[in-house]
Amino acid sequence: MPRLSFRVSCTSSVSMPPSVSAPPVPAGTAAGRCALLPCDRPRAHSRRVRRTWRIGAGMPLRVVTFNIWGTGTPHRYWHDRAVLRGARAGSPALGEADERRVWRRRAALLTRALADADADLVALQEVPARAAAGAGRARELADGLRGRYDVAHSGPGPTPGLAVLSRAPIRARRAFPVPGFGGFGGHPTVLEVSTCAVTVWVAHLPVGPDEVKEACLRGLEAAAVAAPRERPLLVCGDLNCPADGPLMGRLRDRGVLVDAWASAGGSPAALTMPVPVPTWRLDHVLYRAGDPVRAATRPALLGTACDDSGQYPSDHFGVALTLDIEAPAPGGSNPASH
Structure with missing residues (x-):
């Protein structure tokens, strides 16, 4: 792979946000079913801020995926279902029924993580x-972090949505239907966000059955093969597929998408859900094979500690790792399409 090194300068401004254009529709997506989505610019900043992102050999990109549990509360699970979820056994958090108060505690923990x-x-x-x-x-979490983040979100709908926080200014965002979506749970669309460095698809696949999840995974793979190669493509989210299960095993065997946790040397024993006693790793960062992603390093789980009330940030742990991005070859083609 050529080690072409260059700079792309991204400028973010509250007074003059960048224009938005929709990228091409992935294969298999019906025309007219994609929607441009709103993007929140960083708040409480009036001055123009410029950040230069180096695209070239060894550009590190720290990536996180986190299912933040919607409006979930430990109390609801414990008192309605006798299920321990999102809190330490026997802790005061199990008795707090006010979702807004629970969110304030969870938001503080999420922001810290x-x-x-x-x-x-x-x-x-x-x-x-x-x-x-x-x-x-989503904006509340972004505002609690160091530096400035753009926020894109999937908008209102019948199920909890998707969002992206990005240090690099967001150039474009849209939603498209999850190929093969069915079953129950999850989110019916993929949120696509492009920056100067990468394109990321955020997905939350349905809980079941397995044949539906298999169709979703294969649909995402087909869309990834058809998508432009101008920048690396990441697929992040709660795929509701255990890392050690047959669905993810077949995905790895097909070789279209690469499990970044595994390539980073992450522990096969790392589990993300359900908190406080997780039994599966359902949360994944994948990247498209053949893209200029050189390595994945520094894998870690996030949100593994509770506060003094026994409250955890979510009923999932987050996943963090670092990808090294290289410059694509001039005029590079999509090897998976040949």
Whole structure:
């Protein structure tokens, strides 16, 4: 792979946000079903801020995916279902029924976990789907972090939504249907966000059945093969597929998408859900094979500690790792399409 090194300068401004254009529709997506989505610019900043992103050999990009549990509370699970979820056994958090108070505690824990990760790009799932709450809660987390983040979100809908926090200014964002979506749970669309460095697809696949999840994974792979190669493509989210299960095993065997956790040397024993006693790793960062992603390093789980009330940030642990991005070959083609 050529080690071409160059700079792309991205400029973010509150007074003059960058223009937005929709990227091409992936194969298999019906025309007219994609929607341009709103993007929140960083708040409480009036001065023009410029950050130069180096695209070239060894550009590190710290990536996080985190299912933030919508409006979930430990109390609801414990008292309605006798299920321990998102809190320590016997802790005061199990008795707190007010979701807004629970969110304040969870937001503080989520912000601390994301700040410790020092991520350049954060993919969120189960962001509340109400228009105000969805944008507000993603923006609330972004405003609590060091530096400035653009926020894109999937907008209101019948299920909890998706969001991206990005240090690099967001150039374009849209949503397209999850190929093969069915079953129950999850989110019916993929949130696509492009920056100067990468394109990221955020997905939350349905809980089941397995044949539906298999169709979703194969649909995402087909869309990834058809998508442009102008920048690396990441697929992040809660795929509701255990890392050690047959669905992810077949995905790895097909070789279209690469499991960044495994390539980074992450422990096969690392589990992300359900908290506090996780039994599966459902949360994944994948990258497209053949893209200029040289390595994945520094894998870590986020949100593994509770506060003094026994509250955890979510019923999932987050996943963080660093990708090294190289410059693509001039006029490079998509090797998977040949």
